[in-house]
Amino acid sequence: MTVTEIRSEFPILSSKVYSRPLVYLDNAASSQRPLSVVRKLDEMSLEANANIHRAVHALSARATDEFEAARDAVRKALNAEFREEIIFTSGATASVNLLAFSFGEAFVGEGDEIIVSRAEHHSNIVPWQLLCQRKKASLKVLEIDENGELFVESLEKLISQKTKIIAISQISNVLGCVNPLREIVETAHKYGIPVLVDGAQGFVHLQTDVQELGCDFYVFSGHKIFAATGTGVLYGKKEWLDKLPPYMGGGEMIATVSFDGTTFAALPHKFEAGTQNFNAVPTLIPALELRNVCLSDPLLLQNMEEMKAYVLDALLSDPRITLYGVPRRTMDKIPLFSFTVKGVHHEDLALIMDKMGIALRSGQMCAEPLMDYFGVSGMLRASFAPYNTMDEARYFIESLDKAIKMLI
């Protein structure tokens, strides 16, 4: 598939902002939506709108089939062993919160420890902090070096008999470095500690096989992989999920209810209380199909590599710019670039470049501990997707230069 072909799937990419062509480089925050996903959402709303798993009527049956087909599609994409290991949530944040609560109830007590990394998104820090407050447990931090790479070798020293779980991102949303998860999982499992992988940024960029990776839990958000918003996944190994109590109580998650006590439904429904996002979840099917094309099509992969090499070189060779997240091996970097410019406020740059038609992210990017580590109040981030073009990458670099000159 050529870049032109994939772009034609995303009508919004041909739109204009301030009468200039839109250059969308905020893909790490949310990817754009292809026609296949828009059509699926329409189809579900117009032809199959009914609550799932409940009624016997035809609409409900169709909605249920589509919803469950999405579970199969996710299972396949993650290569999970069982379909009931796939829990639908509203997004990666909801998935981490679910796990932090349920895992915490079952396994975390006073004095226990949880390990996260310095480079986590707030969504993979705060739910664990809340758990620590509830249980009087404490959070330990796996640090990074100045390149933005994890000090994996110090993980073993952080682990103690009190360590209950390790929560780490596949790729940081600020640094864009691929974390050595195999090594982390291996070390953790040596001590019998489960690992949660936050795949919010990783899943769209990397083929991910949870069995090969060996992680115990994995989360991602649908809207970052082309699906509709309000869709998310928590994968958990069956042996773990079976041991965890429910997070929310309500419809669908019960087996029997009486005032003497309630028994819970089997996986995955135990964790899917209340009305599910049954219109949106089926959009994961076309979204995952497109993700698969993006991760396997040689032309699209080559385009991503070219954009990455070009932008990386341009940013690194500009003395005005500091780039954060520069791994020793370029292959460990995804085309996601967070940087600051000496003497220029990130918000000013974002505002000027917005007027040039370029959508960037600016600020703390939900990673304050990381901002503190680098001693900055915020950064500017450009994150590329397979539908971005080399022309856009060049326009971004030229515009950045112009914007800096305007501001200095």
Place this chain on the structure above:
Amino acid sequence: MSLEETKQEIIDSFSMYDEWLDKYEYLIELGKNLEAYPEDKKTDEHLIKGCQSRVWLDAEIRDGKLWFAADSDAIITKGIISLLISVYSGRTPAEISADDFSFIEAIGLKENLSPTRANGLVSMISTIRQIAGQYE
């Protein structure tokens, strides 16, 4: 120049530029040319809350008129606060309190700022009003 004349002058200079990029260039110039703000007044009590970037505002009253000084670590924000204080410095508290600040809307500034900046703009305006209220 009266308050109304000053505001009209700003509306006129903004309307000279068709493109928002040029309007921002103008704001950047205003920011760069803003009179230096005393370092010792870069304190929390002078900080305007609700802005993404840091904005400090100081006011003093002389001969019944308010005089403002301001600074920001972001240049466009500095341009915006510069614009505001160029309009409202040297006015009486009563004049400021009676003003509806609608010239901001007339130049289309608010809707062309990012949401966080627009919140900051609202905070700047309400701080200036609040100060005027205190001296009235």
